[in-house]
Structures are given as structure tokens and as C-alpha cells.
Amino acid sequence: MVGTKRVRLRVNGDERELEVQPYERLIDVLRYRLGLTGTKEGCSTGDCGACSVLMDGKLVPSCLVLALSADGRDIVTIEGLSSGDELHPIQQAFIECGAVQCGFCTPGMILAAKALLDENPNPTLEEIKQALSGNLCRCTGYVKIFEAVQAAAAKLKLSCGEL
Amino acid sequence: MGVHRFEHHAPTTLEEVVKLLTELGTEAKLLAGGTDLLVFIRHGRIAPKHIIELSRVGELTRICELESGLIIGACVKLREIERNSVIRRLYPHISEAASQVGSVQIRNLATIGGNLCTASPAGDMIPTLMVSGALLHIVGASGERMVRIEEFFKGPGETALCATDVLVSIQLPPPKPRTGWAFFKLGVRGAMDISIVSVAAKLTLSESTSDIVSEVKVALGSVAPVVMLSHSVEKLLTGKRITDSLIEEAAHSVMNEVKPISDHRASAQYRRLMAAVLTKRALKTAFHRAVGEQQQLTQLEVNQGSVFNGG
Numbered sequence: 001m002v003g004t005k006r007v008r009l010r011v012n013g014d015e016r017e018l019e020v021q022p023y024e025r026l027i028d029v030l031r032y033r034l035g036l037t038g039t040k041e042g043c044s045t046g047d048c049g050a051c052s053v054l055m056d057g058k059l060v061p062s063c064l065v066l067a068l069s070a071d072g073r074d075i076v077t078i079e080g081l082s083s084g085d086e087l088h089p090i091q092q093a094f095i096e097c098g099a100v101q102c103g104f105c106t107p108g109m110i111l112a113a114k115a116l117l118d119e120n121p122n123p124t125l126e127e128i129k130q131a132l133s134g135n136l137c138r139c140t141g142y143v144k145i146f147e148a149v150q151a152a153a154a155k156l157k158l159s160c161g162e163l
Numbered sequence: 164m165g166v167h168r169f170e171h172h173a174p175t176t177l178e179e180v181v182k183l184l185t186e187l188g189t190e191a192k193l194l195a196g197g198t199d200l201l202v203f204i205r206h207g208r209i210a211p212k213h214i215i216e217l218s219r220v221g222e223l224t225r226i227c228e229l230e231s232g233l234i235i236g237a238c239v240k241l242r243e244i245e246r247n248s249v250i251r252r253l254y255p256h257i258s259e260a261a262s263q264v265g266s267v268q269i270r271n272l273a274t275i276g277g278n279l280c281t282a283s284p285a286g287d288m289i290p291t292l293m294v295s296g297a298l299l300h301i302v303g304a305s306g307e308r309m310v311r312i313e314e315f316f317k318g319p320g321e322t323a324l325c326a327t328d329v330l331v332s333i334q335l336p337p338p339k340p341r342t343g344w345a346f347f348k349l350g351v352r353g354a355m356d357i358s359i360v361s362v363a364a365k366l367t368l369s370e371s372t373s374d375i376v377s378e379v380k381v382a383l384g385s386v387a388p389v390v391m392l393s394h395s396v397e398k399l400l401t402g403k404r405i406t407d408s409l410i411e412e413a414a415h416s417v418m419n420e421v422k423p424i425s426d427h428r429a430s431a432q433y434r435r436l437m438a439a440v441l442t443k444r445a446l447k448t449a450f451h452r453a454v455g456e457q458q459q460l461t462q463l464e465v466n467q468g469s470v471f472n473g474g
Contacts, residue, residue, distance in 0.1 A: 069194075
């Protein structure tokens, strides 16, 4: 018999405690229990990057993480980036650069960009391409997405300079 | 397709893992990173009733540098292998191979031990560990043992592990002076690629200033049911002075040793030819690194097609 187990997660800064099935994935918990549908399910096998979230600051495909494996971890989804009505500079840059078409890959792309810029605030174009190579987009052809990441890097540098 | 249901166990010690494996037998599968296991379950290739998660067993996730060499815990993430300063300094080919697996997302989950235990003929970490003389530390119900990596693989997806065995760590002997390493992988895209052919090389030059090869190993992936070491390269190069024509001859010799298949990724003949090309490049790069020269081919050049231009 399979029974539920208790899991504790910190999701976008909030402590959450849930009863989950052992076979439930992190993406199931985010989307269907917490209603955080910004995280998208594309391939379900870790190939497309649409379900990417940050777990303890590291980019992971939430379709390949069991909810129980995430016990005690800190999760950031696309919903956790903005502060109130103010978009995160990476989100703003995606809008300004026209890097969003159908939008399905966008949450994963933005979180992949965040993981990159958190580690490397001055990436080269080649480094941006490498960092986003696990995220597929079927609309834009990537050029505008790379431009948005470059613009976001410049924005973030500027806002750091102001502090 | 319905969701496959299983029970989840999260032991914190190796003893508990072995105990669970003993109790649950073939109904249990070990979960390291999950990037293969959860996909196999999703595709219905396996249907375990129990999942034993290893990530909470501390000794599986450590990297230790000892005088006797480096010990890498089986559950160390490939992203850490890629970036660890000790591995990058002592075994750059292992970092380079790790950096070419999947994507950042995948490398943040996937583990070095998982790559070995999946035992794919295309497992990217396997050739690099094979040329490094890796020993695998295995613990099971009947005790512990060390297995040489070339004796670990029994066929595609098959290893020397028994039902109650856990791969604990990979032990690497310290590199000898004047040793150079290389790893090249041929894929289509760069990201999320399963190798068409992969080659790792180790070349150790004799202590004097000459170009005499004292030790050489070349391992090839995706060209046989398991990753294989080339005996012909060893025979042709050991004790010889390195020249371009000798490297050419050694690279050519692997074409008769490999046993590739044709599949949707490439034909057997293409794999055979590319095995020789990548062997040549790997030997040249390993040689240049052994003599301390900076000149070396990068993976980028391989993926951008210079592999087709001779050189």
C-alpha cells in the first residue's frame, strides 16, 4: 500500500507543509496543490526546460524531482521573481526585447537566465547560449531571448551601481 | 497513460540502504539524480514498487582528496564534477565530459554514479573514468569490494552490481607526472546530446625530456555494447616516440576494434570513421597537454564541424 507522506517546502519565501503521494513530482505540487501554474509542463522527461525552477538556488527540471526529494528545500518559481506589481529586471527585459511569443517557455527561460546571472553577472553571448541550451523555444528563434538576457544583465548592473 | 505508483524511502546511512535492498529485493530501485530513473518509469520501461532515494546518505555526496588519490562519492552531481577545482586541475577531461552532459538543469540533478549504473554504451563519464584507472567501491549485503571500472560493465544497462549492492564511490589514482588527458564527444546539437561517438585519452610520457610514451589509454563510447578500451592503441604507442604518423596509425587501428551499430543517430560506418578521427584528436590533445603546451582542440571546434576537416 502506498501512503501519503508529509513534506515541508519553502516556496517563493513561504513555508508550506503538505501531504503528498510518494510518486508525486515537484511540478505536480507546484501546479495542482499550490496553484502556481506559471511553471509549465512540456516534455515531462527533462528535455525541454519549460518546468525549470530554482531549488536551493540551482536550476532543476521540476518534472524530474519527486516532491519528497524536495523536502526541506527552498523553491523559487516564476511567481516568486517579481516584488508586488514590480517585475524583476529579467522579466522586464523579456517584455522590452520582444522575447515572449506564445509564452510557454518563458518562465523556464527567465529562471535559467536568473540562475546564470546570479552566478555570472557579466556573461558572454556564448555563455548565455550555453546556460539556456536546456530550454527549448518553438516560436522566437532565440535571438530576442539572448538579447533580453544581455539587456537584463545591463539593467541588473545598473541597479547594483545605484545602491 | 496512468501514473505509476511507488513507495518512497529516504535512508540516511549505507547500512539502511543495504537493509532496504535486502528486504525489498528486485521490487526496489535506487534513486540517485533521477534523470534516467524517473524517465524510465514514465516511459514504462521499469515499474519498481519501491524507490530508495540516496541523496540523504552523506558519504555518497562527498569529494575527498587523499594522498592515495581522489574519492568521488557516487551521488556527487555532474554540475559539481564540472566545476570542482581539484577535478579541473588533476583530471580536466572528467570535468570536460561532465560539462557536456545534458543541460545545466540535468547536471544539477544527475550524478556521476548514476551515469555509471545506467551503464549506457553512450554514458559520457565512462570513457574518462576508464582511462583514469578508476576503482569502484561497492557495498552490499555480503560486504564491500573494489571493482576495476573495465570489469563493471556487462552489457547495455547491465553492471556487476548484485541486487543488494550500492555503488559508494569512484576512486581515482593520482595522475603521474607528464600525463595529458582529453575527452571529445561528437553530437548533433551540443545540449541534450546522446553521443554518436565519444573518446577519452590518457597519455603519460617518460620522466626524461624525450617524447617516449610510457603509458597510454584510449576509451571509446557509443561504438560497442559497452564502453571499450583500445588494446591496439596501447600496443602501437607504448614505449614509442610520438610522431604524427604514429598517432595517425594508432587512430586508424581503432576502426578494426570497434563494433558499432547503425541507429537513428548514425550509421555504423560513420561511427567507425569518427572513432578514428576523435581518437587522433584526443591523442594529439593529450600529448600536447602532457608536454605542457597550451595548444589543444576545444569541444566547440568539434561540434562546429572541424572534425570533418582532417587536422
